[in-house]
Amino acid sequence: MKIKSLIGFIFLLMLRSNSFGQSPDQFRELADDAIREGDHYGAAVYYQKAFLLDSQNLRFAYNAGKAFRETNDYEKANELFSHVVQKDDMDEYPLALYYQAEMEKYRGNYLQARELFEQYGKIYRYKSAWHTKKAKKELESCEWAYEHQFDSNKVEFYRYEHPINTIYSELSPWLSYDSTFYFAALRYDTGYSWRIPNADKSYFTEVLTVEKDTNEVYSIDEVDNINESFVHTANYFFDSTFAVVTRCDENCHIYAAKKENGEWTSFEYVEQLNRSGYESTQAFPVMIDGKRYVFFSSDFRRGEGKMDIWYSSMMPNDKFSQPQNLSAINTPGNEITPYYDTAHKALYFSSDWHNGFGGQDVFRVTGFPNDLSEPENLLHPINTSVNDLYFNRNDLYEMGFLVSNREGGMAIKSKTCCNEIYGFEEIEAPEVEEEPVKPDTVEEPDTNLIVEEVRNEITQKLIDLKLLPLEMYFPNDQPDKNTYATTTEQTYFDVIETYRKELSTYTENNSSFKSEFYDYYVVDRDEILTALMDTISSLIGNGKRIQLGVQGYASPIASSKYNLNLAKRRIHSLVNTMTTDSVLNEAYNRGDLLFYEIPFGEFFSTDEVSDSDSNQINSVYSNNAALARKVSINWIEMKDQRVQLPTFRFSDPVIETLPVDQITTQITNTGNETLKFSIGQSPASIRFTQQSWSIPVNETAELKIDISNLKPGVHKVVFNSNSYSEKHELFIKVLE
Incomplete structure (x- = not known):
């Protein structure tokens, strides 16, 4: 199935000035030529003209109907097929x-369609095995469609106007992170003309982007280095x-590119x-689960039908595995336009075989890939009696997209001629089974503690x-x-430039530093950070307040106090970086961009990293030492900007101490409401003077903590609160 048939791009050949004197056979020859050129609309026009001149010739009517x-x-x-059925006494056109x-x-005439399919199955069941099988399936599908024609999902559905949708065909919409x-869109080679194109012009689909200015005016541009x-x-x-991108000439093939050293490689054919x-x-x-997959549609041999959904995984050598057929969902018909939603572990695709309303309906299955549920039809208004394709959703922005040739769009031919892009506000998502939550325990925790992960919905979307x-x-x-300062004027972009300049020193002292650490852990991190900043900027622009969970770390070569302040400087460089964006800077200043900072310093350092200044091969230049020097953004929380909440801020979220009877820490509320918090989880050997607290706006409370019975090691206390973050972690390290 070529892209021409999939997206229905069809061109009108302008009739030549001398066409009025042509015979039926001459029109038939023109129609045959148009078919060979892939111009079905031109063929339809010429076959119909031949039929009007010779109405007894059923071949003209039949071919016009097919076109x-x-x-x-x-x-x-x-109309044309009905005429042929009535006049075809010799059964030449079954x-x-x-x-x-x-x-x-x-x-949408399901009862009439069922009756005709039933007639075909009875009269012509020996003519074509595939059509007989399909007709039998359509009996079931028409009954299903008739029973469900008034069922729908609660979706706000809308059509995009010009210049996104035009009189030509649009497809494969996608909103990036x-x-x-x-x-992608079919475009006429002289631009976005509203004229009916001439026969000698070229038409090609190409990838485009949309931008909207402050006056809500859209502009369309080609994507650089994608189109050929x-x-x-x-x-x-x-x-x-x-x-990835698809390119088609005689056949359609998949091409892929990678980002290396901050630059995209050229797209290459994926063998x-x-x-x-x-x-x-x-x-x-x-x-999916840390492994890259590609889902695609193909008519490979040994499939289940015509176009099937296949998948392949990327191997450690960056090659793809042998494609596997998703036989659980594929049929004798066509399954196309796959999209996998990692947030809900659901695969969406379009099929013309499973029970549906029309040609191609959108379906959903959950699981992957050897344990898939039964396909579920997404009902109206996602699906109609025509073709509905390219379903995908963006959970981050709570919206989705679809391509359809349903009535209501711009058309210069028939009212269902052309594919157009539609949007919808959040469709009801399938529920994902959550593992049961274990009750809190007051048992002494393991000394090998790590920071608890916050896996809310927005964090999971960004992980995906x-x-x-x-x-x-x-x-x-x-x-x-060489400073104990806790702040800096540098950004992380400045730091990366410093790393680049000092790289030769590191490689001189560690021959594997570049290949095993720098290329893998440093290169491209500025690109990923920029992409995250763009995403957060967009969310804030849509009325969201964002808080990021940030931890800072240092290797143990200096003193604990020095490394704690160094971790704070590293976190501050990240804050500086994010506030170079004007939208993020304004949000930060008004309190709509927050950072939940935990400077660990050398708190979690291990014996694998030396703390000796005289052994800098291991304490400075080793790969393990390099891995210890970092800032990590682990989670993000999102609220509506209109919501007024207290804030929870430790003076010291990480406390390192010798064995003593009591330590103290302070908690400040800089929010808009009274802060209320209590102990959620704590080792049994830690005692507090009270179990719950209340702190008014812009005030600070001191917590006295009895650790006289606490053994050496790392311990964690979790507080529950009514603040922006519901859980807050206090880490206590008791030294030997």
Whole structure:
């Protein structure tokens, strides 16, 4: 199935000035030429003219009906097939009855369609095995559609206006994590003209982006380095380090690019995902449980039907595995436009075989990939009696997209001729089974403690996008060497530049430093941070208040106090970086961008990293020492800006102490409401003078903590509160 048939791009050949004197056979020759050129609309016009001149020739009527069917003109096709069925006494055109039934279904006439499919199955069951099998399936599908025609999901559905949708065809819409909207479109080579194009002009699909200015005016631009001359380009998807696109000439094939050293490589043909003479199209890349997969549609041999959904995983050598057929959902028909939603572990795709309302309906299955649920039809208004394709959703922005040739769009041919892009506000998502939560315990915790992960919905979405957790690594004693200062004027971008300049010193002392650490952990981190900043900026622009959970770390080469302050400087460099964005800076100043900071310093350092200044090969230049010098963004919380909440701020969220009877820490409320908090989880050997507290706005309370019975090691206390973050962690390290 070529992209031409999938997106229905069809061109009108202007009739030549001398056409009025042509014979039926001359029109038939013109129509045959148009078919060979892929111009079904031109063929329909010429076959119809031949039929009007020779109405006894059923071949002209039948071929005209087939051509109008290809152009999604269901009414004209139905009229012509009906005529052939009535006049075909010799049964020369048995499929005319099948096509007539199909056209009735596309028009939403399910009972009439069922009757015609039933007739076809009885009269012509030996003519075509595939059509007989499909007709039998359509009996079931028409009954289902009739029973469910008034069922719907609660979705706010809308159509995009010009210039996104035009009189041509649009497809593969996608909103990236940085809020850039991409789509592919059939475009006329002289621009976005509203004229009916001439026969000698070129048409190609190309990937475009949309931008909206302050006056709500949209502008359309081509995507650099994606489109190629005289090649159809579509289905462009990417994350921070990997991108795919489909390119079609005689066949459609998948191409991929990677980001290396901050720059995208050129798109290259992916040998494992393509086969000569077969279609590979509509690729969608996704990370699932830390592993990269690509779902795509293909007519590879040994599939279940025509176009099937296949998947492949990336191996350690960056090659893809042998594609596997998703036989649990594939059918004898066509399954296309796959999209995997990692947040809800759901695969969406379109199919013309499973029970549905029309041609291609959107379906959902949950699980992956060897344990999939039964396909679920998404009902109205997502699905209609025509073709509904390219479903995808962006949970981060709580919206989704769809391509459909349903009535109501711009059309210069039939009212269902052309694919257009539609949007919808959040469809009800499938529930994901959560593992049971274990009750809090007061048992003495393990000394090998780590920071508790916050896995709320927005954090999970950014994890799925490979934007979190984001660990940013620092050269030794940076930013700002030899100081106990807790703040800096440097940004993380400045730090990366310093690392680049000092790289030769590190490689001189550690030959594997560049290949095993720097290339993997430092290169591209500024790009990922920029993408995260763009995403947060977009969320704040949509009325959200954002809080980031940030931890700072240092290697143990200096004193604990020095390293604690160094960790604070590293966190501050991140704050400086994010506030270089004007939107984020304004949000930070008005309290809509918050940082929940935990400077650990050398708190979690291990014996693998030396603390000796005289052994800098291990304490400064080793890969383990380099891994200890970082700032980590682990989670994000999002609230509506209108919500007024208290804040919870430790004076010292990390306390390192010799064995003593009592320690103190302070908690400040700088929010808009009274802060209330209590102990959620604590080792049994830690005692507090009280179990709950209340702190008014802009006031501070001192907590006295009895640790006289606390053993040496690392311990954690969790507080529950009514603040922006519901849980707060206090870490206590008792030294030997």
